[in-house]
Amino acid sequence: MEKRVSVWKNLGEHTVYENRWLKVNLADVELPDGRHLDHYLLRQRPVALATAVNERGEALLLWRHRFITDSWGWELAAGVVEDGEELEEAAAREMLEETGWRPGPLKHLLTVEPSNGLADGRHHVYWSERAEYVGHPEDDFESERREWVPLASVPELIAKGEIRSANAVAALLLLHRMRTA
Numbered sequence: 001m002e003k004r005v006s007v008w009k010n011l012g013e014h015t016v017y018e019n020r021w022l023k024v025n026l027a028d029v030e031l032p033d034g035r036h037l038d039h040y041l042l043r044q045r046p047v048a049l050a051t052a053v054n055e056r057g058e059a060l061l062l063w064r065h066r067f068i069t070d071s072w073g074w075e076l077a078a079g080v081v082e083d084g085e086e087l088e089e090a091a092a093r094e095m096l097e098e099t100g101w102r103p104g105p106l107k108h109l110l111t112v113e114p115s116n117g118l119a120d121g122r123h124h125v126y127w128s129e130r131a132e133y134v135g136h137p138e139d140d141f142e143s144e145r146r147e148w149v150p151l152a153s154v155p156e157l158i159a160k161g162e163i164r165s166a167n168a169v170a171a172l173l174l175l176h177r178m179r180t181a
Contacts, residue, residue, distance in 0.1 A: 006032045013041070021045065021080065044121035048090035049078040049167060052103050052131035057151050057179050059172060060099055060131060062143035073164040074149060074157060076125065076171060077142075091126040099146045100137040103128035110174060114166040123167040127175060151176045 013027035023043040030036055052060045061074040077098040081090040088106050096102050106126040113122055137146065149157070154176040157163045163172060 008032070011036075016040070040118075042115075042119035042121070044119055046081045046087065047078055047121060047123045047167075048081050048087050048094060048126065049076040049123060049171065050091035050095040050103055050106060050126045050128070051076045051171070051175075052095070052101065052128045053151065053175060053179060054130070054148060056148070058148035059127075059151055059154075059175060060095075060101055061147060061149045061168075062098060063145045063147065064143040069164075071161075071164055072144075073162055073168075075143075075163075075165050075168045078123070078167070081124075087124045088126060091124065095131075096134065096137075097139045098137055098142045100133060100135050101131040101146075102134050104130035104132070109171055112167050112170050125167060125171040127171070151179050 009030040011028045011030055013025040015023050016026050017024040021044070025041050025043055027039045027041055028036060029039045054060075060077075062077060063072065064075055065072050077091075077095040079090065079094040079098075081087060085093075088108075091106055092103050103126075106128050109125045109127045111122055111124050113120075115121065137143075151172070154163065154172045158169055158173070163169055
């Protein structure tokens with residue numbers, strides 16, 4: 001039996017809007033049946049995220065409001081990777097700036113593409129088994145509070161809608177599985 005491959009081909013794209021954070025492009029896409037369509041897409045800089053899990057099985061999280069969706073939830077410290085910065089460096093920097101905690105040696109946990117039907121953004125998640133409190137976070141405006149949240153409560157928090165961000169859901173479920181199995 002012949003296996004049919006269904007591949008959409010990007011025949012070219014041009015930028016419609018651009019700023020420091022993203023580009024909005026319009027692509028000429030050829031479908032497997034030969035038809036063409038215009039497809040908008042977002043070209044984004046990579047994002048690095050980090051958390052630490054302490055000896056009590058708690059992850060360091062931020063409780064924050066997202067104005068776009070008008071929702072509150074637990075998230076990991078995150079931000080765009082600066083030009084010339086390594087992913088792991090960016091993750092450590094973001095964690096320190098947003099939580100006031102410096103992570104120990106970071107390990108790559110996963111990379112996710114939160115909206116790969118619309119955007120090329122990749123979120124690279126790191127974690128550490130320890131962290132050192134350095135002081136009040138430089139970017140305290142990023143969150144209402146920063147707390148150590150038990151990994152055992154992650155499934156319930158997701159079900160209640162208190163963890164909504166796709167990257168946080170994926171990372172915390174994986175850490176929950178790794179640390180409570």
